[in-house]
Structure formats: structure tokens, C-alpha cells
Amino acid sequence: MKLWTACLASILMLFATAASGQKVADLYEQVKTAYQAGDHQKTVDLCNQIIRQCEQSYAEPECRYTDVMKNVYLYKGFSEYRLYTENDDLELLTEAIQSLQQSYTLYGDPDVAFNFGYMKTLRAIKIQQGDQLDGLVAAWDGILGLYADNEWKLNADLIKKLKIFVKQAVELTITPPDTAYTTGRFASFMVRLACDLAEKGSLSSEDRLFFDVYRKRATEDNFNLRGNEWRARGFAAEETFKNTPDDYNYRTTRTYLELALRYANSVERQVEILKELTKVALYMEQNSTDRQSESELLYAREKAAQAYRLLVERRPNISMELEDEIKKVYGNAIYRLVDYYFSLADSTDRLNAYYKARRVGEELLVPDRSGGWRQKFKWDGYEDLYLRLADVGYETGDAVFAVDMVDKAWKAALRANRVSQSQICSGIEPEKASNLVPFVDVYQQIARRFGLQTVLHWLRPIRTCLVTQANLSLLGNQK
Amino acid sequence: MNRLTMKWMVFCVVLFAAVSLQAQVPGVESDLERLMIRYEEKVLQAYQEKQTLAHQPNAHLEFAAFDSIVSAYTKRVLEIYETLNRIKGFTLENYRQIASRSLIFRALAFVENPQLDPVKARRACEDYRRALLLTKSSKIPIISQKLPYEVWIDHRLYTRLADLLDERDYRRVLLGCMHNIKESGKP
Numbered sequence: 116m117k118l119w120t121a122c123l124a125s126i127l128m129l130f131a132t133a134a135s136g137q138k139v140a141d142l143y144e145q146v147k148t149a150y151q152a153g154d155h156q157k158t159v160d161l162c163n164q165i166i167r168q169c170e171q172s173y174a175e176p177e178c179r180y181t182d183v184m185k186n187v188y189l190y191k192g193f194s195e196y197r198l199y200t201e202n203d204d205l206e207l208l209t210e211a212i213q214s215l216q217q218s219y220t221l222y223g224d225p226d227v228a229f230n231f232g233y234m235k236t237l238r239a240i241k242i243q244q245g246d247q248l249d250g251l252v253a254a255w256d257g258i259l260g261l262y263a264d265n266e267w268k269l270n271a272d273l274i275k276k277l278k279i280f281v282k283q284a285v286e287l288t289i290t291p292p293d294t295a296y297t298t299g300r301f302a303s304f305m306v307r308l309a310c311d312l313a314e315k316g317s318l319s320s321e322d323r324l325f326f327d328v329y330r331k332r333a334t335e336d337n338f339n340l341r342g343n344e345w346r347a348r349g350f351a352a353e354e355t356f357k358n359t360p361d362d363y364n365y366r367t368t369r370t371y372l373e374l375a376l377r378y379a380n381s382v383e384r385q386v387e388i389l390k391e392l393t394k395v396a397l398y399m400e401q402n403s404t405d406r407q408s409e410s411e412l413l414y415a416r417e418k419a420a421q422a423y424r425l426l427v428e429r430r431p432n433i434s435m436e437l438e439d440e441i442k443k444v445y446g447n448a449i450y451r452l453v454d455y456y457f458s459l460a461d462s463t464d465r466l467n468a469y470y471k472a473r474r475v476g477e478e479l480l481v482p483d484r485s486g487g488w489r490q491k492f493k494w495d496g497y498e499d500l501y502l503r504l505a506d507v508g509y510e511t512g513d514a515v516f517a518v519d520m521v522d523k524a525w526k527a528a529l530r531a532n533r534v535s536q537s538q539i540c541s542g543i544e545p546e547k548a549s550n551l552v553p554f555v556d557v558y559q560q561i562a563r564r565f566g567l568q569t570v571l572h573w574l575r576p577i578r579t580c581l582v583t584q585a586n587l588s589l590l591g592n593q594k
Numbered sequence: 595m596n597r598l599t600m601k602w603m604v605f606c607v608v609l610f611a612a613v614s615l616q617a618q619v620p621g622v623e624s625d626l627e628r629l630m631i632r633y634e635e636k637v638l639q640a641y642q643e644k645q646t647l648a649h650q651p652n653a654h655l656e657f658a659a660f661d662s663i664v665s666a667y668t669k670r671v672l673e674i675y676e677t678l679n680r681i682k683g684f685t686l687e688n689y690r691q692i693a694s695r696s697l698i699f700r701a702l703a704f705v706e707n708p709q710l711d712p713v714k715a716r717r718a719c720e721d722y723r724r725a726l727l728l729t730k731s732s733k734i735p736i737i738s739q740k741l742p743y744e745v746w747i748d749h750r751l752y753t754r755l756a757d758l759l760d761e762r763d764y765r766r767v768l769l770g771c772m773h774n775i776k777e778s779g780k781p
């Protein structure tokens with residue numbers, strides 16, 4: 116038995132010797148050939164064989180040559196990376212990083228530093244660890260080294276690397292949103308450094324635009340790269356959503372914008388995103404076949420109300436333009452929800468639907484000085500909300516509310532059309548007259564229902580004038 | 595063409611070559627000096643940027659990343675300083691001051707983290723000592739000189755490194771380094 120074991124051991128030894136019999140120099144030549152031929156697995160195997168052989172027998176001269184060994188690790192690292200791109204196996208990426216780091220330790224090539232930095236960041240993004248910043252540090256060290264190697268001038272390759280660096284810094288900062296533990300300030304700083312460096316070279320218009328855009332994203336909203344990037348992605352998704360308003364695009368846009376809201380620093384930015392979310396939900400409700408009207412409208416109302424609350428609390432921080440937009444989307448969201456409940460009255464419990472519509476509308480109403488109600492603010496289209504609420508009052512039989520609302524709707528319509536009541540019969544533009552006719556019609560309808568004879572007496576000549584003017588427009592169009 | 599003209603031409607060519615060579619060396623120096631100043635600005639920029647995270651909880655990974663960037667730029671300032679030293683055989687006061695300030699900023703970056711890393715503290719001491727050694731011939735110590743730029747931290751303006759050291763090295767690590775030298779007698 117002992118004899119057999121000894122025989123087996125000697126045979127194994129013989130095989131091992133035969134296997135390691137090849138010289139490192141020959142193996143190195145084979146590695147070069149395999150690498151150039153794109154045979155990555157063979158390159159890795161041969162490099163591993165060289166490394167093992169050198170660990171066992173340091174006597175071979177190639178094992179002591181820095182130029183040979185740094186290349187062995189380099190070929191191994193790059194081949195492992197290629198294999199990783201084919202198989203998506205993270206272990207291969209980790210191996211590649213280690214190999215390149217080993218090569219860099221032997222020979223401080225900045226290009227290698229950039230590459231393993233890039234791979235480290237890629238790994239951090241893949242494993243969703245937004246706080247692993249050492250890849251960015253290594254890649255930046257590599258870029259500075261390459262810049263020095265190139266006599267402190269930028270060439271096309273360096274600009275390409277800077278762009279890769281910027282994209283990775285951004286991706287790392289936002290990936291994934293729930294585990295991005297950093298404040299994003301470091302990544303923002305690195306993006307700004309990269310933009311500073313890029314601006315020292317002569318850039319094509321496309322590259323200049325790229326760096327300008329990312330500098331802006333790294334600077335705006337108190338250097339809030341993360342929030343700004345989500346905002347940019349949200350706006351881009353919104354464009355796609357408007358072209359194809361389906362559920363997927365809607366969810367994507369909402370997710371990005373909600374992340375932008377979550378990471379927004381300033382009140383102005385929060386308000387802007389809330390406004391955008393409202394617009395997206397309203398658009399979905401109006402244009403998509405996948406819509407769930409009530410939930411989209413409720414969502415829009417909620418976001419718009421949040422924006423308005425911020426506007427009221429922190430008005431000095433918000434521009435006039437943004438203020439007007441918020442009021443418009445808030446008013447619009449309320450109007451659409453009122454309209455939605457109003458239209459439900461056809462199919463469901465009538466009174467309940469009207470009361471629901473009224474309750475929603477009342478969110479925008481405050482008492483006025485004459486014992487009635489007025490809207491909290493004027494917005495572009497506020498006369499329509501008054502008119503719809505007047506309809507609600509009519510249907511529910513609330514005379515005071517209906518008359519109050521229709522009167523305000525009529526006055527708001529006059530104001531919106533820049534027409535004075537006294538002018539109507541002395542001639543106004545036909546288009547304005549046609550705009551005003553529905554208001555006076557509802558007014559008359561309400562006056563009739565609640566027996567307001569004097570109001571009817573007052574409105575009759577006004578309606579006649581408006582209809583005459585509007586018919587003129589109709590005739591003009593027909594001609 | 596007579597021989598005299600030929601001689602003149604050769605003389606002119608040699609003279610031109612000599613002048614060009616002479617002119618090239620200061621060109622390299624001024625380029626390096628410009629780069630050194632630019633990199634010192636980056637050291638300061640990274641240092642100041644790091645300060646914006648001072649009140650952020652759990653920013654230790656970002657602190658470490660900023661330290662690496664401050665260190666990367668300081669390393670390059672020192673490389674340029676060494677190169678200028680090799681070109682000339684000596685260095686100007688200005689170069690020494692730039693190198694020294696960069697070292698002090700790096701030392702400060704290392705010691706003011708909420709958790710003091712002993713390795714970084716040791717490196718900070720080395721930087722601080724080296725900075726003081728570099729400028730020991732200055733009439734006014736480097737830390738007491740007026741800085742050539744403004745340093746703003748937490749809405750406070752610092753115009754001398756001494757003020758920064760007093761405020762930012764709140765554990766007195768760097769002061770301790772010099773104290774240890776005096777006690778042991780080693781530089």
C-alpha cells in the first residue's frame with residue numbers, strides 16, 4: 116500500500132514538474148500572443164501560471180523584471196475585465212481591480228491608476244454602494260498623472276477620460292438612491308475639478324456643452340449634484356412621457372422627480388419640483404389611456420397644495436414667475452378635480468358627487484368682505500373654477516352659493532377678457548363676446564332657477580349684445 | 595560668399611542656439627511655478643470644500659476622500675518643488691512658502707477629522723515639521739505670515755495659518771508634535 120502511495124506521489128510530482136516546466140519567458144510570450152489575439156481566458160490562465168511559478172521559483176529572471184511582471188498583471192487585469200463585461204460576474208471585476216492595482220504598485224503608470232479607479236467605481240455602482248469613493252480618488256490621481264505626462268496639456272484621450280470620470284461621479288452619487296450614504300458634496304467637487312481641467316483645453320462645442328451642463332448640475336442648489344441630476348433625469352423623462360404618455364413613462368418621470376424633490380436643498384427647488392409633479396399628473400389624467408383619473412387628480416392636488424404651502428411660508432425665496440406658475444397649477448388641479456367629481460354625478464350618487472366637488476373647490480375659497488366666498492388667489496383660468504362651482508350650487512340647490520359663485524365667475528371672465536361691463540353693448544371684439552356668452556348663460560340659468568327677476572332684467576340686454584357680437588364673428592368666419 | 599560672412603553666420607547660429615537654450619530653462623521654471631501656484635490653490639479649494647461637511651453626520655467616508663484629494667495635490671506641489679530645487683540647486687523663498695503652506699493644509703486636513711486616525715496624525719506631524727523646516731530661514735515664521743489669499747471657513751475669514759491652526763487643530767495635535775521634538779531633541 117505504501118509503495119502504491121509513493122508511486123502515485125512521484126507520478127503527480129512528475130506531472131507538476133512537467134506542467135511548470137515551461138519557462139516564464141516562454142509563458143510571457145504566449146501571454147502577449149493570447150492577449151493580442153483577444154483570447155482573454157487563456158491570457159488570464161497563463162498570467163496565473165506565471166504568477167504561481169514566480170511565487171515558487173523566484174530564480175527565473177523575468178520574475179524579477181518589473182517591466183515583465185507589471186505587464187503580466189496588466190494583461191491579466193484587462194483580460195479579467197473583458198471577461199467581466201462578457202459574463203457580468205462581479206468576482207472577475209474584483210480580480211481585475213486587484214491585478215491592475217498590483218501592476219500599479221510595481222510600476223506607477225497613471226493610465227493604470229485611472230483604469231482601476233474606473234473599475235472600482237463601476238463595482239461600487241454595481242453593488243449599489245454609493246459611499247465607496249476611493250475609485251474616484253484613484254481615477255483622479257490617474258488623470259492628474261496623465262495630464263502631467265502630457266506636459267500639462269489636454270488631448271482627446273484625456274478629455275474622453277474626463278467625460279467618463281464625470282459620468283461615473285454622477286452615477287455613483289445617485290446610485291442607488293436609498294443607499295447613497297454620502298452628501299454628494301465630494302462627487303460635486305470632483306465634477307467641478309474635472310470641468311475646471313477640461314476648460315483648460317480646446318473643446319469641441321459638444322464637449323463644451325457636456326462640461327457646462329455638468330458644472331451647472333454640480334453647482335446649482337448649493338452644490339447639490341444628486342438633486343440636480345435627478346431633476347435633469349426627471350425633466351428628460353417628462354419629455355419622453357409627453358411624447359408617449361403611458362403608465363411606464365409616467366411612473367419613471369414621477370419616480371425621478373420625487374427623488375429630485377427628496378434631495379432638493381432649497382425651497383425654490385422643492386416648489387419647482389412639486390409644480391412639475393403636479394403638471395405631470397395632470398397631463399397623465401388628460402392624455403393617457405392608462406389613467407386612473409381620481410388618483411392622478413388627487414395626487415396633483417396634493418403636490419400643488421404642498422407647493423402652495425411652501426410658497427406662502429417662504430415667499431421671499433421664490434421668484435414671481437414661479438409663484439404664478441404654482442398658482443396656475445394649483446388652481447388647475449382643483450378645477451380639474453371639481454370637474455371630475457361634477458362629471459361623476461351622471462353615473463353615481465348625484466348629491467354625494469356634487470358635495471365632493473364643492474368640498475374640493477372650497478379648498479381654494481376664503482370668505483370675502485360681503486359675506487360670500489372668493490378664491491385665495493387669482494390664477495390664469497380662475498373664472499372657470501367659479502363657473503363650475505356655480506354649477507355645483509345650482510345642482511345642489513344652494514342659491515346663495517350659486518349666485519355668489521356665478522357673479523364672481525362673470526366678473527372674473529370680464530377681467531380675464533379685459534372687458535368692462537359698460538362697453539359690452541357699445542361694441543367689443545367678437546372673440547371676447549363668444550368667450551363671455553357661456554358665463555352669462557349660466558348666470559341667467561341660475562337667476563331663473565332661484566327666481567332672481569331683477570338679475571334677469573339686468574342680464575337680458577347684455578346677453579343680446581354679446582350674442583350679436585359673437586354672431587358677427589361666426590359670420591366673419593363663414594365668409 | 596566670403597569666409598568672413600560664413601564665420602559670421604556660424605557665429606550667429608551658435609549665439610542663437612545658446613540664447614534659445616538659456617531662454618528655455620527659465621521657461622520651464624516659470625511653467626512649473628505657475629503649476630505649483632495652481633495646485634496650491636487646488637489644495638486650498640479641496641481643504642475648504644471639506645469644511646462644508648463639518649456639521650454633517652456620518653461624512654467620514656467623504657472626509658477621507660477629501661483628505662486623499664488634498665494629499666494628491668500636495669504631493670504634486672512637493673514634486674514640483676523638488677524639481678525646481680534640482681533645476682537650480684537651490685529654491686526661492688516663494689517656492690518654499692508654497693510647499694510649506696500646502697504641507698500645513700494637508701496636516702490640518704488630517705488632524706481635524708472628528709475621529710483622529712493615528713496614522714494620519716503621524717503623517718500630519720511629519721508634514722508640519724517639514725513645513726516649518728522648509729521655511730525656517732524666513733524672517734517671519736510661515737504660520738505667522740499673511741496668507742496670499744483669503745481662507746473662508748464657516749463664514750469666518752482667516753488671513754494667517756496661525757489663526758487656522760489655533761482654531762482648526764482643536765486637539766492641539768500639531769502643537770504636540772513640536773513639543774515632542776523639543777523633549778526628545780530629535781528634529
